[in-house]
Every structure is written in structure tokens, then in C-alpha cells.
Amino acid sequence: MNIVDVRSKVGKWILIGLVLCCTFFVNNEAIFVDIMESRNMITAREMVYDGNWLTPTMNGELRLEKPPLPTWISAIAEYISSDNLGLQRAMAGLAALLLVFYLFRFGKLLTQDKVYSWIAVGILCTSYNIILMGRTASWDIYCHAFMLMAIYYLFKAMQTDGCDWKSFMLSGIAMGLSFLGKGPVSFYALLLPFLCAYLIYYRKSMTGKWNACLSMLIITIVLSCWWYAYIYIYHPEMAEYVWNKESSSWANKNVRPWYYYWKFFLETGAWSLVTIFALFVPVWKKRLGDKTKPYLFSLLWMLFVVFFLSxxxxxxxxxxxxxxxxAALTMAHLFYYWIRQMKETDRLGRILYRINGYLLSVVVLALPVMLYIFMYKEQRMTGTAFILLSLGLWGIASCLFYAVRSVRPAYLLGGVVGLFVFAEIFLMPYVGSFVSNADKKSIALTRDIKEVQALPFYHPATEDIRMELVYAAYKKIQRLDLTDSTAVMAAMPFVLVQSIESEAAMPDWLKRNTIREEVDVYDDNPWPKEHRRYSSAFIKRVTIIRKK
Structure with missing residues (x-):
């Protein structure tokens, strides 16, 4: 290999590294912390400071609904750097990198083509849901990342002539880690659809592989169940309650009709139209040649995922x-065809390519208008920033138009990747300011009041407490029955976090026998007052309660 090839290869990997860094890590603190993230990070925090590594708690109460692996990972981040939101979200970003890595390897194994694999990676890294979950401290990304790892090794083991014990064992380990990430979710939502599609399109002989496959299942079961067994032994009543609660939730909570996911293609974001085009099976069967079977397998896998979730x-x-x-694997077949195989005579292929490309170009061209309306006009952005960002977006739109007009699909894919990198570096901070409350006065300010932080926090038993407030206060805010004089007197002095409206309902005996020192009224609403999601549940009066 000569020096030019080495430099080219190094440059390629540096570019890929920068794209992945921007996708999952740059400006990952821009968006406010939602309730799911708050719950997860509170649980991790209490693992570190209370030592609840095997019996997770949230706000002082057992939280056994979710397996502990992602919480352990988040707790490690808390141990390394206390209350570091960027690091917490970066752990999810690392899981997303694992997902990207095994998507690349699976694509290469499926087609024996690196170009196809890189196309699939480019599409995945510009898909809305992957970006969102890879930039927030949510647990979904972990179970699916480990499951894709398991699927890669399982596919490799089943496709290999002879018995590949190593791949079967690694698949079993990855499946167990997936179960410890979010229970059977990814087994049902990703593995089961994969197996259904595989049995239809591949059906390789399992002769000589059954012992290794059985060992894989044993490893999976042991890794998956040991924590649940521990919880059932030491907390049987709570374990039974959680099991019944979770089972009931799947059947009775957020119930939607079976066709609710008909808009599944929108979850790919910029590639929604390509996802629809990928469904045109008769069109692509005639064009993909030796890639037809992998395309049909990927497409059926995607459709089975939607079917089983429905x-x-x-x-x-x-x-x-x-x-x-x-979906990324399926769409990669279309782009591969457009880049490598589409001929001048393929009028339909060029039409589909141009419809998608021109639509993307027009959307990007219109983005400065949205910036003007929602950012510059609302004084969330300076004039200089608006002009520079608009010029950048128009430059990207021009590249996309050129890629479409001259029929250069690789340039189109690169332009979309460049658009997302541009947005993640330069637009994300402004997006964060758009979906935030400019008048927010967070209960996190109590962290700077030493007298307050030295006292336990409680909220009235008649009220619920949002976990976002518990996360922001960096304190447990536990339930206290204000009508129970014994419990109240034993808790003093303490900090009471209550709704403004509930102060009048405070028991008379408590008013007579205590000194109440108001700290402040805090508004932790992440959305502005005019927004429909603005809620009084985030507005709390903080008061120090002492004995007279």
C-alpha cells in the first residue's frame, strides 16, 4: 500500500469519526431533560450515593420496572463526573456507536460489499429516531444495540459452514445484555422479526450446530434471568407487583388501534420518501440483480418489526x-443501485431518485425561512447568526440541487450527512432555546443555598412530584403526610416542596406549631407559558419548616 492510499484511508476514518462525533455527542446538552431521562439519572444517582446497585431506587422508592444494565452504565458516568448531563447522554451515544458498528458489519456480511455497508451507516446516522435516542439518556438504545450485535453473530454462525462456536457464544452474551437492558423488548421487536425474515429467505442447514445453539440459549437465559431471580428472592412481593403492573401496562396503557404505526416511515426523518419507495418491490426486483435477495430480506425484516409492534x-x-x-439496510439497496448500477436508460429509477432529491433540496432551501420566523423574529438569534446560518443552509441546498440535477446519488447522500452535521454543530443550540422556557426559574437554584441543601426535602402526600424536579433539585423529595403530626415532627426541620394552591390547605396545627421560612417559588416548566404543555405541576413553593 503506497503513501497516497494510507493517507486516503486515514482521512476517510477521520471523516467518519467526525460525522459520528457530531451525530451523537456534539451539543448533546442543548435539549432539556425530559421525564424519562430524569427517572433514569435519578436511579443512577441513588445507585452511586446510596449503594443500591442490585436493588435500584428512584426518589428513595424501589424501581424494579427496568433491568439494571443501562442504570449501571449511567451510574459509572455519575461516579466519574457528578451531575454531568453531557457525559450521561454520551453513554447513550456510545451505545449508538455500538449499534452503528454492528450495522456496518451486518451489512458487509449480508452483501459482501463495504460500499453498501457505508451507505447503510450514512442513512442510519441521519435517521431521526436514532439521532434522538443516541443523544438522550434513555434506555431504548442499549437493548437494541446489544440485540443487533447478537443478530450479527447469530447470522454469521448460521451462515457459516460448520459450527462457529465463538459466534454462537458471543450472540448469547449479547442477547443476555439486551435483556438486562430492557427485558424482552428487543427480543420481540427486533430478534423475532429477524428470525421470521431469515427463515423465509435463507434457511441454512443447522446440522452440527445444535449443541452450540443450545449453549447460546443457556448463556442467554442465565445472563437474562439472574437479576430477576435475585429480586424475586429478596423482594418477592415487590417483584410480583411490578410484573403485574408491567403486564397490565402493555395491555391497558397508551392503547392505540392496530394501524397506529402506519406512519412508521416518518421515523426515518429525511429518508421518509425513500422508505416508501423501498416498498415498491416489483420495481427493485428487476433492478437489483444479485442484491435482490438481501433487499427482500431487509424489507421483510422491517415490515415484520412494524407488524409485531402493531x-x-x-x-x-x-x-x-x-x-x-x-429500514437503513433496505434503503441502502436503493442508494447502492442509484450509485453503482443505475443506467441512463432507467427512466423510472431516475424519476424516483429525483423526486426524493428535489423534495429534500426544497426543504433545506426553506429552512432559513423557518429560522427567520421562529428564531430571528422571536429574538432568539442575532442578525449575524441568522445570515451566516442561512448562507450555510443555502450552500447545502445548492449542493443537493446539483447532486439531483447531475444524478450523483453519492453526493446527495453526502449532502444530507453534511446537513445533519451542520445542524448538530450550529443549529442545535438554537433548537434548544426554541423548545425551552425563557422565564424558567429552576428548583436547581436551591443547590446553591447551603442551609436548604443540608435539610431533607418532602412533598405533601396529597400531591405528586414530578421526577424532573427531583433531578433538578439533586435531592430526594419524599412523600410526607402532613396530617400525621408524629411523622411531621420527627422530620423537622425539613424543606417542604408544595404547590402554591395547597398552602392554604396546610393543617392548622402545623401552622400553629412551626416557623415557616419561604425560600422562593420555582417554575421548572420546560415549555413557555403560551405552550399547551405548560403545567402547574412544575410550579412549586419551597419552604423551610421548623419547630417553634
């Missing part, structure tokens, strides 16, 4: 995260 009564859009994985 069977579950409980539905949320974030549950569609696993769809993005086979």
Missing part, C-alpha cells in the same frame, strides 16, 4: 426505534 395494544412512537435498523 399487535401490542400499548403503542408509542419511540417504540419504532428498531424499525430504523432494517
Amino acid at each position: 399487535l401490542v395494544p400499548e403503542k408509542k412512537t419511540r417504540y419504532l426505534l428498531p424499525v430504523s435498523i432494517p
Whole structure:
């Protein structure tokens, strides 16, 4: 290999590293912490400071609904750097990198083509759901990342002639880690659809592989169940309660009709139209040649994911995260064809390519208008920033138009990747300011009041407390029955966190026998007052309660 090839290879990997860094890590603190992240990081925090490594707690109460692996990872981040949101979210980013790595390897194994694999990676890294989950401290990304790792090794083991014990064992380990990430979710949402598609399109002989496959299952079961067994032994009543609660939630909570996921293609974001085009099976069967079988396998895997998720009564859009994985593999076949095989005579292929490309170009061209309306006009952005960002977006739009007009699909894919990198570096901080409350006065300010932080925090038993407030205060805010004089007197002195409206309902005996020192009224609403999500649940009066 000559020096030019080495430099080219090094430059390629540096570019890929920069893209991945921007995708999952740059400006990952821009968006406010939501309730799911708050719950996860509170649990991790209490693991570190209370030592609850095997019996996780949230705000002082057992939290056994979620397996502990992601919480352990988050707790390590808390141990390394206390209350570091960027690091917490970076741990999810590392899981996303694992997902990207095994998507690349799976794509290469599926087609024996690196170009195809890189196309799939480019599409995945510009898919809305993957970016969102890879930039927030949510647990979904972990189970699916480990499951894709398991699927890669399982596919490799089943496709290999002879018995590949190593791949079977690694698959079993990865499946166990996936179960410790979020229980059976990824087994149902990603593995089961994969197996259904595999049995239809590949059906390799398992002769001589059954012992290794059985060993894989044993490893999976042991890794998956040991923590649940521990919890059932030491907390049997709580374990039974959680099991019944979770089972009931899947059947009765957030129930949507079976067709709720019909818009699944929107979860791929910029590639929504390409996802629809990928469904045109007769068109691509005629064009893909030796890639037809991998294309049909990937497409069927994607459709099986949507199908099985649609069977579950409980539905949320974030549950569609696993769809993005086979969707990226499926769409990569279209782009591979456009880049490598599309001929001048293929009028339909060029039409589909240009419809998608021109639509993307027009959207990017219109983005400065949105910046003007929602950012510059609302004084969230300076004039200089607006002009520079607009010029950047128009430059990207021009590249996209050129890629479409001259039929250069590789340039189109690169332009979209460049658009997302541009947005993650320069636009993300402004997006964060757009979805935030400029008048926010967070309860996190109590961290700077030594007298307050030295006291335990409570909230009235008649009120619920948002976990976002517990996270922001960096304190447990536990329930206290204000009508129970014995419990109240034993807790003094303490800090009471209550709604403004509930102060009048404070028991008379408590008013007579205590000194109440108001600290302040805090508003932790992440959304501005005019927004429909603005809620009084985030507005709390903080008061120090002492004995007279």
C-alpha cells in the first residue's frame, strides 16, 4: 500500500469519526431533560450515593420496572463526573456507536460489499429516531444495540459452514445484555422479526450446530434471568407487583388501534420518501440483480418489526426505534443501485431518485425561512447568526440541487450527512432555546443555598412530584403526610416542596406549631407559558419548616 492510499484511508476514518462525533455527542446538552431521562439519572444517582446497585431506587422508592444494565452504565458516568448531563447522554451515544458498528458489519456480511455497508451507516446516522435516542439518556438504545450485535453473530454462525462456536457464544452474551437492558423488548421487536425474515429467505442447514445453539440459549437465559431471580428472592412481593403492573401496562396503557404505526416511515426523518419507495418491490426486483435477495430480506425484516409492534395494544412512537435498523439496510439497496448500477436508460429509477432529491433540496432551501420566523423574529438569534446560518443552509441546498440535477446519488447522500452535521454543530443550540422556557426559574437554584441543601426535602402526600424536579433539585423529595403530626415532627426541620394552591390547605396545627421560612417559588416548566404543555405541576413553593 503506497503513501497516497494510507493517507486516503486515514482521512476517510477521520471523516467518519467526525460525522459520528457530531451525530451523537456534539451539543448533546442543548435539549432539556425530559421525564424519562430524569427517572433514569435519578436511579443512577441513588445507585452511586446510596449503594443500591442490585436493588435500584428512584426518589428513595424501589424501581424494579427496568433491568439494571443501562442504570449501571449511567451510574459509572455519575461516579466519574457528578451531575454531568453531557457525559450521561454520551453513554447513550456510545451505545449508538455500538449499534452503528454492528450495522456496518451486518451489512458487509449480508452483501459482501463495504460500499453498501457505508451507505447503510450514512442513512442510519441521519435517521431521526436514532439521532434522538443516541443523544438522550434513555434506555431504548442499549437493548437494541446489544440485540443487533447478537443478530450479527447469530447470522454469521448460521451462515457459516460448520459450527462457529465463538459466534454462537458471543450472540448469547449479547442477547443476555439486551435483556438486562430492557427485558424482552428487543427480543420481540427486533430478534423475532429477524428470525421470521431469515427463515423465509435463507434457511441454512443447522446440522452440527445444535449443541452450540443450545449453549447460546443457556448463556442467554442465565445472563437474562439472574437479576430477576435475585429480586424475586429478596423482594418477592415487590417483584410480583411490578410484573403485574408491567403486564397490565402493555395491555391497558397508551392503547392505540392496530394501524397506529402506519406512519412508521416518518421515523426515518429525511429518508421518509425513500422508505416508501423501498416498498415498491416489483420495481427493485428487476433492478437489483444479485442484491435482490438481501433487499427482500431487509424489507421483510422491517415490515415484520412494524407488524409485531402493531399487535401490542400499548403503542408509542419511540417504540419504532428498531424499525430504523432494517429500514437503513433496505434503503441502502436503493442508494447502492442509484450509485453503482443505475443506467441512463432507467427512466423510472431516475424519476424516483429525483423526486426524493428535489423534495429534500426544497426543504433545506426553506429552512432559513423557518429560522427567520421562529428564531430571528422571536429574538432568539442575532442578525449575524441568522445570515451566516442561512448562507450555510443555502450552500447545502445548492449542493443537493446539483447532486439531483447531475444524478450523483453519492453526493446527495453526502449532502444530507453534511446537513445533519451542520445542524448538530450550529443549529442545535438554537433548537434548544426554541423548545425551552425563557422565564424558567429552576428548583436547581436551591443547590446553591447551603442551609436548604443540608435539610431533607418532602412533598405533601396529597400531591405528586414530578421526577424532573427531583433531578433538578439533586435531592430526594419524599412523600410526607402532613396530617400525621408524629411523622411531621420527627422530620423537622425539613424543606417542604408544595404547590402554591395547597398552602392554604396546610393543617392548622402545623401552622400553629412551626416557623415557616419561604425560600422562593420555582417554575421548572420546560415549555413557555403560551405552550399547551405548560403545567402547574412544575410550579412549586419551597419552604423551610421548623419547630417553634
